[in-house]
Amino acid sequence: MSEAQPPQEGPAPTAPAQAAATATSGEPKQPTALIQMLYDDVFLMLLLGLIVPLVFYTIWGFLELMSVPLSS
């Protein structure tokens, strides 16, 4: 079992350096696949995550309940 040790990675880069590290480097920018946009963008995830179940569960469910006939 390992004892407490100083972090194995070097000290994390400070924020600006990290931003530079994650920004694409000098290589030509390739077109981002559509699905990758969803992976990169939590806001798109929020939007789709609200709309899809709202349609298939909530709205469809209400339509079902509203079409229950009266008892004879």
Next chain:
Amino acid sequence: MSVFRPPDDWWYKTPVDFEEKVWIGVALVWCLAMFAAMVGWAVWAKQNPPKESYRTTPKEFARKAVEFIRARQAKDAKGSPLFEKGIPVVDVPQGEDGYLIAKAWAWEPVLRLKKGQPARIRMSSLDFQHGFSLQPANLNLQILPGYEYVATLTPTSAGEFLILCNEFCGKDHHKMVGKIIVTE
């Protein structure tokens, strides 16, 4: 590239391991098989959640149910109306709809069915939500006030079956027990 650092630039292009691909493929096949099983069961098998429902009111449902009980209450050997623990025992004739009332805290009437004979039972509640739990057959349905749920039941064996309530409905919820009798 750990879960606490942003992914490296090439993360989207990283090829998926053979092992992961196999597992995802196998899992996907299993998922589709389970979906197909449900669809197939709905089409061909004999146990499915009932599909027939109507809107009603407790007053209206009680009126029809009491009418049914009066018309179909069984008679004992001496010809007087048959009760079990004060609850009317009622036969469900072939081709006619039966009624089952759920109320805090009783199931009424005691229905009498025949083994192998389908019986359409219309169920509703007069007050709170209740849980129809037929034991030991272990079939469970949600019973709502304002909704009539029509289940076609075909008993597979004769005997006495209990109806427990398994939706909390107040302080005597655990004393809410009914019965269905199945004759040969």
Next chain:
Amino acid sequence: MNARVCTVTGLQVENHAANLIKLHAVSAVVFLLLGALAALGIALTRWEAVHLLSPDWYYRLVSFHGVNMLVFWIVFFESAGIVFASTVILNSRQAFAPLAYLAWFLMLAGALMADWVMLFKPFDQATIMFTAYPPLKSHPAFYLGVILFAVGALVNCILFFLNVFNARREGTHTGPVPLFTYAIGAAATIGVYALLHGALAFIPAFLWSMGWIKDIDPAAYRLTFWGFGHPAQQINLCAMVGVWYALSTFTVGALPVNEKVCRTAFVLYVLFINLGSVHHLLVDPGLGAGFKIFNTSYAMYLAVLASMIHALSIPASVEVAQRKRGYTKGLFEWLKQAPWGNPCFAALALSLVIFGFLGGVSGVIIGTAQVNLQAHNTLRIPGHFHTTVVGGTTLAFMGFTYYVIPLIFRKEWWSPKWAKVQPWLFAAGIVVMALAMSALGMLGYSRRHYDMSLEGAPFQSDQFGGVALLFQALVGLGGTAAVASVVMFALNAVATLLLGKAVETVPSFPPVQLPTPEPEGAPEQPRPKFAAPGVFALAIAFLVFFVVMYAANWLSLAKTWEIK
């Protein structure tokens, strides 16, 4: 920004972020403890040889336990995670800090209000269960309390996205968010969906309890309530998976085997997992078969596929990390030599196995449209969800706390010995209890039921047999063990906060094993076809188990009365 640098990860810990994490984490443990004490009463009552409580107190505490565990404990903990993932992980600050503090306060006030009603108001006004199904009607302060809590929680979910937006605007973080934050983002997305439905259900219910509207349609309520209730548990699922990734990073230095695969799984969750709300409505009137079957399958089980992806990815990342460390003998040396003495690793492994084998499998089975006929409202339902939200999520969260307190509160654990035992005791108690509950449910036992001997009812039965009494005892004993372990956890945490030594540089317990950095700019070298053969073997075993259990349930259904 006012921050300190974490001595273990090097990340920036901004002051408001740290405060909020602490407020939410402490609140979480308080409500966990309250819910656990109620659980003791419940477990010792369903063990009818003991029958500890009166009927009124039993039902009252079932109500209290459900709300405090399924809502208060778990959402407070997740709120701490939401702050953490959108600030510390992004080296950024908490935006709109005053609003964030207000949100916490609303949650606390709402929880206390609802708890006050459930404990102290007359039985009929206090006891309507976590589900609060109309026409059961509670005192208005109950609905109001839950609404306040939900508003606070919703604000927190929105603040997650505002924090990410703000971090980008201020330049403290750019580009895609790390996987842990992505996981919590999925959780926050589901949180927004869930809480919006909670409002749709509870606001009319509150107005009705005040007499301002006349009737609530019970079916419409159920539809909207479960649009809140089930996704609320899927928030837990996403957060738990994120915590699993985090724990595997800290305990063995694991790295995700493939980011794209992991993120795909989260996307599938976000799109489809909320459809599972219909699980609670499968034997309800008013809804058609197509609606039930499509939704209960989470869109052809694509969300289940997502779970199965994580089920391989996370253990695989552990195995790969262990093999890199030299444990390459045979299929399982990596597992035997894993840091089992680290409570965080034990919690990770135990919760993975419990959630996967027991929780996931049982959930898919009882959520199958037709099998649900045999499961709905029986004790199998709580048997199932105690393996997921308790043996899975709660255990994983407790495991994570063993790191959170030293890293965020900067205190050394008061009793590492207790910490090492606690996850095992918890897991054992929960597994025994949940399996016994499921067995009883399969015999026909109802959930939320005071007396299965049916004393005082017009009819009784001996159908359940003597074996049911044995299972009742296991429910009582397993539950007691689990509660004891929660008390151990809470006491240890409180003692640590009050009496623990300050962390000097790096915490001495639990041990942390961070990933070795990959060389910059290098694409990974070709990996063997089976980088994690041990986990692959376990995954196949899991699948076989799943298939067998699943098939057995169809066979059982086919034997009972015909119904349509």
